Amino acid sequence: MAKIGINIATGSLQQEEMIVGIDLGTTNSLVAIIHPESRKPLALKEHNSSSLVPSVVHFGEHNVVTVGEEARKFLITDPANTIFSAKRLMGKSYNDIRQNADFFTYKVIDDNTESLVKVQVGDRFYSPIELSSFILKELKARAEHILKTPVTKAVITVPAYFNDAQRQATRDAGKLAGLDVLRIVNEPTAASLAYGLGLDPAQEKTIAVYDLGGGTFDISILKISNGIFEVLSTNGDTYLGGDDFDRAIVRQWMKEHGITDETIRTNKELAQALRLKAEAAKKHLSNHEVFIDSIDKFHLQITVAEFNKVTAELVNRTIECCRAAMKDAGLEVNQIDEVVMVGGSTRVPLVKKMVSAFFGREVHDELNPDEVVAMGAAVQADILSGNNKDFLLLDITPLSLGIETMGGLMDVLIPRNSKIPTRVGRQYTTQKDGQSGMRIAVYQGERDLVKDNRKLAEFNLTGIPAMPAGLPKVEVSFLINADGILVVKAKEIRSGVETSIEVKPQYGLTDEEVEKMLLDSITHAKEDIATRALVEARTEARQLIDTTLNFIEKNREFLTEQEITETMGAIEGLEKLILSGNKDQVQGAVEALNNLSRPYAERLMDQAISMAMKGKKI
Structure with missing residues (x-):
C-alpha cells in the first residue's frame, strides 16, 4: 500500500492515489474514503463544515458556473439559471418527465420526442450528463483540496431502480468530470456495505434498506449470498421526503395564524421564512419536546405530539411502499434480517418508531444517514483498490x-x-x-x-x-x-x-x-462528449427534417403558403448548421423548427379529431 503522510497544519491525508466513493444525490452529494489508518469509512469535510454539497448548479454572467452552497443562494433570486434535481433528468426523455415538468423552475426543452431531455440556459443547451458533471467536478476538486492528492478514480452510487441508460449517463458524467468510474453501485448495496453487511462471503442475509431523503423515498429489499447483492424488489415515491415534513409544519402554522394560500403565493419572503423555521423546528423536535420561535408578529410553536400528528400520514405512505416491496419480493416481515436507515429524514423519531414497528426489529441508524451511502461507496472503492484482501472480487471486464x-x-x-x-x-x-x-x-x-x-x-x-x-x-x-x-x-x-x-x-x-x-478516454473525455453531443444533435436534426418534409408532402393542401415558405427556410438554415454549426446552434435551430411546425401540426390534429367525430376523414 502507498505510504500516506498527514499534513499536520490541515490534518489532511496525503497519498499518491486514492479511489474515492461518491454519493451523487438528488438534493445533496458527497465524497468518502477509507481512512488509511483507522480503516474506517470517512466522509470528507473541511474542518467543522458539512460533508454535504448541495446538488445545485448556477450559471451566471459570462458563463461563470457555481456549484453547491454558493449556487443554492440563487434558487430564489435567479431560478431560471439555477439547476437543481438534475439527477431526476438522468437518462430520461421529455415524455418521461412530462407529468412533473412544472416541478422544474428552469427550462426543460419540450420537443415531444423520445430523445434525451435538454435544459436551456440562455442560448446554451445542457444535457443532464453535463449538469451532473459540474457537481462531480466540484466534488473532485473538493476531495483533492482536502486530501492534497490528485483524485482520478471513483465508485459512484445510483438508485437501485436506475435503468441501463441512467447508469450509463452517470458514468458519462463521471468521465466528463475527469473521473475513471470503476463501478456504479446501487445505493442500498452501498448502505449495507457501510454497515459491514455482505463483507463476509459466508453470510446469507435479507436486508431492507429504507431511504428517506429531502425529496424522495425508496425502499429496497436485498438478498446477500456469497458476497453478491441481489435486488429482490424496490418501491417508493419520487415526490415524498423531508420537504413534505416541513410543509406539514408550515400548514399547521398557517392554520393557526389564518395565513392564506394567496398570501404564501404572493409573499415569497414570508413563505421562505416559514419554510426555514419549519425545517429548524423539525430538527429541534428530534431531541426536544417543544419548539418556540417567531417571525414578525407571528408566534410559532409546535410540540412533538403535534408534529407527529401532522406527519403521521406521510410516514404511513412510506410504510405502504414497504408493504408493497415485501409483497413483490414474496417475503414476510419476519424473513428480514436487518433494516438499514438512509437519508437525513430518517432522523425523525416517528419514522424510526414506525419502521421498527413494521419490520418488528431494531433498525440500523448508528451511522450518519446522510453519509452512509458515500461511506459504502468508499468500502467498495477500497475493495477495488486491493486494500481489502478479505473480500472476494469476482472476475470483471477490463474494457467496455x-x-x-x-x-x-x-x-x-x-x-x-x-x-x-x-x-x-x-x-x-x-x-x-x-x-x-x-x-x-x-x-x-x-x-x-x-x-x-x-x-x-x-x-x-x-x-x-x-x-x-x-x-x-x-x-x-x-x-x-x-x-x-x-x-x-x-x-x-x-x-x-x-x-x-x-x-x-x-x-x-x-x-x-x-x-x-x-487514459485516452479520460484525456479526451471533454472533446469526446462534445463530439457525441454534436453527432446526436445532428442525428436529431436530420430526423426532424425528414419528419417535417414528410408531413408537408402529405398535408400540403391544408397548409398556407407562408407556413410552407417559413418552414422550408428554417429547414434550409438547419441543413447548413448540420454541416458547419456547433451543438448549441444546431439545437437552437431544431428548437426553432419545432416551434414553427408545432402550431400547424396541432391545428391539423384538431381538425382531424373534429372530422373524425363527424365520421369524416382528412
Missing part, C-alpha cells in the same frame, strides 16, 4: 463493450469493470422507412466514437419486415459467460427474426494497451 450506432457513436452495453458472468439487453430501431436489415458492429473500448475503439466483430440482422422507421423493435443482447466468451444476439421482437455471433475472449491486449485506452 458496445455497438456502433448512428453517426459512428459507441453505445456501451456492458461497462468496464462489470462483474462476469453478466447479461445486458437494449432495444434499437430502424432509421429509414422499409429498412429490412441492420448491421451490428461490436466494439471494445472507452471512447465515444467507435473509430477510436477496437472492433471485435460484425454481423447483419436481415429479414426485418418492411415497416415505417422507428416501428421495428430490435433487441440487441450481450451475454458474457463465466469463461469470458461474449455472445451477441439481435432479435426483431415483432417478427421474431433473430441472429447471433460468438466473440472469443480477446486476450490480445496487454495491460499497457488497456491502460492506454483508459
Whole structure:
C-alpha cells in the first residue's frame, strides 16, 4: 500500500492515489474514503463544515458556473439559471418527465420526442450528463483540496431502480468530470456495505434498506449470498421526503395564524421564512419536546405530539411502499434480517418508531444517514483498490463493450469493470422507412466514437419486415459467460427474426494497451462528449427534417403558403448548421423548427379529431 503522510497544519491525508466513493444525490452529494489508518469509512469535510454539497448548479454572467452552497443562494433570486434535481433528468426523455415538468423552475426543452431531455440556459443547451458533471467536478476538486492528492478514480452510487441508460449517463458524467468510474453501485448495496453487511462471503442475509431523503423515498429489499447483492424488489415515491415534513409544519402554522394560500403565493419572503423555521423546528423536535420561535408578529410553536400528528400520514405512505416491496419480493416481515436507515429524514423519531414497528426489529441508524451511502461507496472503492484482501472480487471486464450506432457513436452495453458472468439487453430501431436489415458492429473500448475503439466483430440482422422507421423493435443482447466468451444476439421482437455471433475472449491486449485506452478516454473525455453531443444533435436534426418534409408532402393542401415558405427556410438554415454549426446552434435551430411546425401540426390534429367525430376523414 502507498505510504500516506498527514499534513499536520490541515490534518489532511496525503497519498499518491486514492479511489474515492461518491454519493451523487438528488438534493445533496458527497465524497468518502477509507481512512488509511483507522480503516474506517470517512466522509470528507473541511474542518467543522458539512460533508454535504448541495446538488445545485448556477450559471451566471459570462458563463461563470457555481456549484453547491454558493449556487443554492440563487434558487430564489435567479431560478431560471439555477439547476437543481438534475439527477431526476438522468437518462430520461421529455415524455418521461412530462407529468412533473412544472416541478422544474428552469427550462426543460419540450420537443415531444423520445430523445434525451435538454435544459436551456440562455442560448446554451445542457444535457443532464453535463449538469451532473459540474457537481462531480466540484466534488473532485473538493476531495483533492482536502486530501492534497490528485483524485482520478471513483465508485459512484445510483438508485437501485436506475435503468441501463441512467447508469450509463452517470458514468458519462463521471468521465466528463475527469473521473475513471470503476463501478456504479446501487445505493442500498452501498448502505449495507457501510454497515459491514455482505463483507463476509459466508453470510446469507435479507436486508431492507429504507431511504428517506429531502425529496424522495425508496425502499429496497436485498438478498446477500456469497458476497453478491441481489435486488429482490424496490418501491417508493419520487415526490415524498423531508420537504413534505416541513410543509406539514408550515400548514399547521398557517392554520393557526389564518395565513392564506394567496398570501404564501404572493409573499415569497414570508413563505421562505416559514419554510426555514419549519425545517429548524423539525430538527429541534428530534431531541426536544417543544419548539418556540417567531417571525414578525407571528408566534410559532409546535410540540412533538403535534408534529407527529401532522406527519403521521406521510410516514404511513412510506410504510405502504414497504408493504408493497415485501409483497413483490414474496417475503414476510419476519424473513428480514436487518433494516438499514438512509437519508437525513430518517432522523425523525416517528419514522424510526414506525419502521421498527413494521419490520418488528431494531433498525440500523448508528451511522450518519446522510453519509452512509458515500461511506459504502468508499468500502467498495477500497475493495477495488486491493486494500481489502478479505473480500472476494469476482472476475470483471477490463474494457467496455458496445455497438456502433448512428453517426459512428459507441453505445456501451456492458461497462468496464462489470462483474462476469453478466447479461445486458437494449432495444434499437430502424432509421429509414422499409429498412429490412441492420448491421451490428461490436466494439471494445472507452471512447465515444467507435473509430477510436477496437472492433471485435460484425454481423447483419436481415429479414426485418418492411415497416415505417422507428416501428421495428430490435433487441440487441450481450451475454458474457463465466469463461469470458461474449455472445451477441439481435432479435426483431415483432417478427421474431433473430441472429447471433460468438466473440472469443480477446486476450490480445496487454495491460499497457488497456491502460492506454483508459487514459485516452479520460484525456479526451471533454472533446469526446462534445463530439457525441454534436453527432446526436445532428442525428436529431436530420430526423426532424425528414419528419417535417414528410408531413408537408402529405398535408400540403391544408397548409398556407407562408407556413410552407417559413418552414422550408428554417429547414434550409438547419441543413447548413448540420454541416458547419456547433451543438448549441444546431439545437437552437431544431428548437426553432419545432416551434414553427408545432402550431400547424396541432391545428391539423384538431381538425382531424373534429372530422373524425363527424365520421369524416382528412
